[in-house]
Amino acid sequence: MTTVRAEGARQGFDWQRALKRHGWTVGAWLLLIALIAFYATLIPRFGAFQIASIAKNSMPLVFVSIAQAIIVIAGGIDLGVGALLIFSNAMAAQMMDGQSLGMSLVIAALVIVACAALNGVVGWIITVSRVPDIVVTLATLFIISGLALIILPSPGGGTSDGFRAIFTGSTTGTGTNFWPSLAVMAIPMGLAAYFMRGTRVGLSLYATGSNPMAAYLSAVNTARAKILSYAIGGGFAALAGLAALAITGSGESRFATGSNFTLRSVAAIVLGGVALTGGIGSVVGAAAAGIVLFTLSPLLSAMGVDPNTAQVIQGVLIVLVMMIAGMIHLRRERAG
Amino acid sequence: MTTDLTTSVTPDEPLSRPTWAIWLADHPLAVLSGVLVVLVVVTGIIEPRYLSVSGLRNTVLLAAPLGIMAGAQTILMLTGGIDLSVGMIATAAAYVAANQSPNGAAIAIVVGLLVGLAAGAVNGVGVGVFRVNALIMTLAMSAILIGLFTALSFTVLQGSTTVAQFIKTLGGGSFFGNRIPYNALVWAGVSVIIIYGLRRTGLGRLLYAVGDNPVAVRLAGVRIWQVHIAAYAIAGLLAALAGILLAGRTGAVDLQLAVSFLLPSVAAAVIGGTSIFGGIGTYSGTILGALILGVLATMMTFLDAGQAIQQVVYGGIVLALAWLYARVTGSS
Numbered sequence: 001m002t003t004v005r006a007e008g009a010r011q012g013f014d015w016q017r018a019l020k021r022h023g024w025t026v027g028a029w030l031l032l033i034a035l036i037a038f039y040a041t042l043i044p045r046f047g048a049f050q051i052a053s054i055a056k057n058s059m060p061l062v063f064v065s066i067a068q069a070i071i072v073i074a075g076g077i078d079l080g081v082g083a084l085l086i087f088s089n090a091m092a093a094q095m096m097d098g099q100s101l102g103m104s105l106v107i108a109a110l111v112i113v114a115c116a117a118l119n120g121v122v123g124w125i126i127t128v129s130r131v132p133d134i135v136v137t138l139a140t141l142f143i144i145s146g147l148a149l150i151i152l153p154s155p156g157g158g159t160s161d162g163f164r165a166i167f168t169g170s171t172t173g174t175g176t177n178f179w180p181s182l183a184v185m186a187i188p189m190g191l192a193a194y195f196m197r198g199t200r201v202g203l204s205l206y207a208t209g210s211n212p213m214a215a216y217l218s219a220v221n222t223a224r225a226k227i228l229s230y231a232i233g234g235g236f237a238a239l240a241g242l243a244a245l246a247i248t249g250s251g252e253s254r255f256a257t258g259s260n261f262t263l264r265s266v267a268a269i270v271l272g273g274v275a276l277t278g279g280i281g282s283v284v285g286a287a288a289a290g291i292v293l294f295t296l297s298p299l300l301s302a303m304g305v306d307p308n309t310a311q312v313i314q315g316v317l318i319v320l321v322m323m324i325a326g327m328i329h330l331r332r333e334r335a336g
Numbered sequence: 337m338t339t340d341l342t343t344s345v346t347p348d349e350p351l352s353r354p355t356w357a358i359w360l361a362d363h364p365l366a367v368l369s370g371v372l373v374v375l376v377v378v379t380g381i382i383e384p385r386y387l388s389v390s391g392l393r394n395t396v397l398l399a400a401p402l403g404i405m406a407g408a409q410t411i412l413m414l415t416g417g418i419d420l421s422v423g424m425i426a427t428a429a430a431y432v433a434a435n436q437s438p439n440g441a442a443i444a445i446v447v448g449l450l451v452g453l454a455a456g457a458v459n460g461v462g463v464g465v466f467r468v469n470a471l472i473m474t475l476a477m478s479a480i481l482i483g484l485f486t487a488l489s490f491t492v493l494q495g496s497t498t499v500a501q502f503i504k505t506l507g508g509g510s511f512f513g514n515r516i517p518y519n520a521l522v523w524a525g526v527s528v529i530i531i532y533g534l535r536r537t538g539l540g541r542l543l544y545a546v547g548d549n550p551v552a553v554r555l556a557g558v559r560i561w562q563v564h565i566a567a568y569a570i571a572g573l574l575a576a577l578a579g580i581l582l583a584g585r586t587g588a589v590d591l592q593l594a595v596s597f598l599l600p601s602v603a604a605a606v607i608g609g610t611s612i613f614g615g616i617g618t619y620s621g622t623i624l625g626a627l628i629l630g631v632l633a634t635m636m637t638f639l640d641a642g643q644a645i646q647q648v649v650y651g652g653i654v655l656a657l658a659w660l661y662a663r664v665t666g667s668s
Contacts, residue, residue, distance in 0.1 A: 129663075138651075143655075149642075312480050315478075
């Protein structure tokens with residue numbers, strides 16, 4: 001044990017190990033940069049407007065992906081994150097309509113806390129009932145979507161101009177000021193990344209997802225870790241709903257929107273290097289993959305591909321990436 | 337240490353459970369049948385007219401396509417997989433069947449089923465050969481089919497919105513004095529084949545085995561990828577059949593035809609006691625699960641409950657039954 005440590009120390013920074021551990025995360029970001037660079041060459045003028053558009057419109061998917069990543073890393077899977085998105089969207093749109101910026105922020109905080117608590121209860125149900133995550137959250141996908149529809153039966157509601165500006169950089173939701181969107185996206189992502197990798201509690205989520213029995217025997221409170229992962233995921237899903245509200249300026253609670261976001265979040269985290277078996281991957285990689293998935297649609301439309309063909313291409317691309325990843329994994333397995 | 341272990345894990349723990357719980361654990365179908373009867377009676381109390389031949393006929397008419405689609409889900413869940421593309425495969429098959437309807441119902445049905453078989457087989461190759469996660473593979477297949485058929489509906493499939501009269505009769509008609517729907521007959525046939533196939537055929541046993549312990553099955557000399565391809569192809573076939581029946585019942589085909597059936601198909605299998613981790617479950621349970629969901633849908637219609645309430649009740653029932661299962665069977 002000591003010799004291994006000494007060797008590691010002598011070498012200084014172990015590039016190989018770092019690449020093995022963070023390779024996929026780095027790859028996801030490189031893919032994103034490559035895609036955006038390619039996109040920039042396709043359109044006549046690539047500028048602040050395009051950056052602002054991508055940064056702002058990818059926000060909901062990024063937040064939902066972070067939510068899903070945290071839950072999956074801790075060994076669960078949440079089919080209800082999309083429902084939480086429309087739930088928070090509906091709740092906020094209903095309450096923020098005609099309010100001031102200050103009041104909107106208070107409501108936003110309340111919505112986030114409420115969704116975190118609600119999803120914490122979902123996590124608690126999973127630990128107590130011992131029903132598989134995927135079954136419980138399939139049920140909550142229906143229940144929470146239904147609640148959202150009760151709160152906001154038809155599209156409507158609203159928010160304050162200031163609140164829209166915080167997320168989108170302009171009071172109308174369209175503009176060239178991309179800094180607010182980037183900041184609103186980067187700060188929660190950074191906090192989540194620090195929490196997952198840099199704190200004891202965050203590492204206990206990794207431990208629980210990686211091997212619950214070993215974690216339990218090492219005195220990790222695995223039940224608490226699971227509930228916590230769901231609660232934090234719920235908070236991020238709520239943030240996604242708030243971002244969607246800020247972008248469109250009004251709320252909508254369609255079941256299809258929710259289930260669609262759930263499915264895309266699962267695709268995003270897998271693309272971002274999070275293993276569905278738990279314990280592997282990073283929030284940062286999932287976030288990059290979320291932006292990648294969003295960027296594909298403006299990119300393909302800039303290439304002159306019609307939206308339907310674009311959807312086919314997106315599906316094929318996801319499968320191809322997963323196939324390549326599967327092959328790499330298989331090779332490693334066979335190599336030893 | 338050793339003594340601690342022996343005292344904490346009491347060997348006769350199962351005996352300490354009440355007798356009724358043991359009986360229910362041994363007869364999970366009894367629980368489901370009980371729930372089904374209770375739901376039918378409650379629906380009858382809400383709307384007395386429901387407790388008649390035509391009322392029950394309507395429930396079966398509703399449940400048959402769902403039950404067949406849930407059959408696809410059951411087969412895959414037994415292997416430890418899942419198919420999130422059943423809704424789109426069903427829609428795609430219905431579209432193609434509608435397109436081929438002028439050539440006669442037989443050709444329409446066969447071509448429609450082939451579409452399902454092909455899409456399912458591709459899923460199977462992705463999962464079995466390339467080891468893509470089933471969730472991701474079928475999700476991507478669903479996205480591909482949505483894009484493909486949206487594009488095709490503007491070109492090749494334009495105007496293909498209704499199916500042949502025979503398919504309409506098969507999907508929505510009844511016989512024996514308007515008492516038994518034809519689609520129930522199809523469902524019964526499919527059920528017999530699935531139940532017999534799962535119990536008595538080599539492939540059926542392999543589906544259970546692959547879901548239960550893939551490593552052991554591989555070491556026993558089974559080519560698992562072939563089992564996967566077969567399972568997904570059969571699932572695609574069943575989904576296509578459900579889609580064609582559905583098109584017959586609604587009379588019209590559109591891109592939203594069967595999409596809303598995806599999650600209920602998983603729910604029916606889960607309610608029926610099929611484990612999402614594979615290896616455990618029966619199609620008989622799934623049949624009861626589909627019937628329960630069918631009665632529930634009818635009840636909601638009678639109560640004039642909005643879509644929102646329906647979703648909440650729906651989710652609540654799935655959760656409650658799954659919880660009850662975990663409790664009664666004591667599986668941890």
